[in-house]
């Protein structure tokens with residue numbers, strides 16, 4: 001019965017999506033991350049440290065946090081990400097917490 005096969009296939013697809021942890025970081029995240037690194041010349045946008053000075057690729061930080069979006073994929077846009085070195089990243093995250101993330 002072709003219909004039964006389709007349903008089983010669909011169910012398996014849904015299960016594998018829901019079952020995977022951290023699913024908000026799949027999809028377009030990897031490619032946005034690469035685009036952001038290229039746009040920012042692999043350097044921190046806040047202090048200007050380069051990949052060589054940091055010793056690794058800078059972190060790619062969301063300006064508006066992923067959790068603020070109904071659909072996490074909406075957060076993964078080039079306009080909403082910025083490259084930061086680990087120390088600026090933690091400073092920025094701390095400031096965001098202090099200011100209470102105004103909408």
Ligand SMILES: [Zn+2]
Pocket residue numbers: 044045046047048049084085086087088089
């Ligand atoms: Zn920095």
